[in-house]
Amino acid sequence: MPSLPRRFGAEFFGTFWLVFAGVGAVVIGAAFPGLGFGYLGVAFAFGLTVLTMAYAVGPISGAHLNPAVSIGLWAGGRFRARDLPVYIAAQVLGGLAGVSVLYTIATGVHSFSLAGGFGSNGYGGHSPGGYALGAVIAAEVVLTAFFVLVIHGATDRRAPAAAAPVAIGLTLTLVHLVSLPVDGTSVNPARSLAPAIWARGWAIGQVWAFIVFPIVGGIVGGLVYRLLLEQRRVQAETTERADVEAMTDRRAA
Numbered sequence: 001m002p003s004l005p006r007r008f009g010a011e012f013f014g015t016f017w018l019v020f021a022g023v024g025a026v027v028i029g030a031a032f033p034g035l036g037f038g039y040l041g042v043a044f045a046f047g048l049t050v051l052t053m054a055y056a057v058g059p060i061s062g063a064h065l066n067p068a069v070s071i072g073l074w075a076g077g078r079f080r081a082r083d084l085p086v087y088i089a090a091q092v093l094g095g096l097a098g099v100s101v102l103y104t105i106a107t108g109v110h111s112f113s114l115a116g117g118f119g120s121n122g123y124g125g126h127s128p129g130g131y132a133l134g135a136v137i138a139a140e141v142v143l144t145a146f147f148v149l150v151i152h153g154a155t156d157r158r159a160p161a162a163a164a165p166v167a168i169g170l171t172l173t174l175v176h177l178v179s180l181p182v183d184g185t186s187v188n189p190a191r192s193l194a195p196a197i198w199a200r201g202w203a204i205g206q207v208w209a210f211i212v213f214p215i216v217g218g219i220v221g222g223l224v225y226r227l228l229l230e231q232r233r234v235q236a237e238t239t240e241r242a243d244v245e246a247m248t249d250r251r252a253a
Helices: 004-029 038-061 067-075 080-106 132-156 161-183 191-197 201-206 209-252
Strands: none
Touching: 004 038, 004 191, 038 080, 038 161, 067 080, 067 132, 080 191, 132 161, 132 191, 132 209, 161 191, 191 201, 201 209
16 A cells, blocks of 8 residues: 555645636636536536546545545445545645635636635525525435445445446536536535635635535445445355355365
């Protein structure tokens, strides 16, 4: 396993790319007059950031790029608790660095304003579709739980390793297609915190929801996989081994 400083660097640069490119798609690409690609483009932008970084830094750090994923993998028994502070620090700092560079680019035109929230997530009057906090909580918990569950399954040792980034990236795309109208899609506290710090005002006042509930969803997803799906996998392997041993014994007899 690579050293912890190398994994810190991988998570930092991976989360930098996710926040810079993903939030950049919201702030610059989706809104550009005549060429804006809307929700579909934003959804694919976030999915592609995870897919590309899974190949680029996945072999080093696992490409979590998200505190909810790291905590969810810990809940699922796939990650050590002692490494969580380092991973989460790298993710938060990488997100802040990414959005800082994005701010430098976005302010290159006179029409730029932070009044729109700079790609921040929101609920109530700041939800793209006007969704209330209860709807946002349900969306963030459920979608983060399924995202983490897919990550567990895609990175299972029996799954094709080369296909894992594709499955995870497409899942994040699907998550955005569902929830972009609800709250702009978080499922990632580092993604939400970074633009909120720059936007301040209502964004920083509402960011708590996009820290707490993705983490809750990550824990739920990790526990569901560990207690239900992972347990069944272990039982199936045990049964399969017993069948092979019985067959070997019969042939030997």
